[in-house]
Amino acid sequence: MLSVMVALPVVGQMMDSSNTTTALRQLSLLPAILSVVFAVLWWRQRQRGGYAVQALPHD
Numbered sequence: 001m002l003s004v005m006v007a008l009p010v011v012g013q014m015m016d017s018s019n020t021t022t023a024l025r026q027l028s029l030l031p032a033i034l035s036v037v038f039a040v041l042w043w044r045q046r047q048r049g050g051y052a053v054q055a056l057p058h059d
Contacts, residue, residue, distance in 0.1 A: 011023065011027060014026055014027065
């Protein structure tokens with residue numbers, strides 16, 4: 001809900017200041033950037049050996 005509250009005014013302002021195609025092109029940059037960031041994080045984790053299983057202590 002918070003992301004919609006923040007994104008809708010920004011997208012509306014971009015669409016008012018330029019045409020729809022330009023606004024959607026600018027808006028599509030964020031998911032592209034996030035995809036690259038998460039791919040790099042995934043790759044670094046794989047290089048370090050991934051997640052190791054840890055035994056939880058019994059009470």
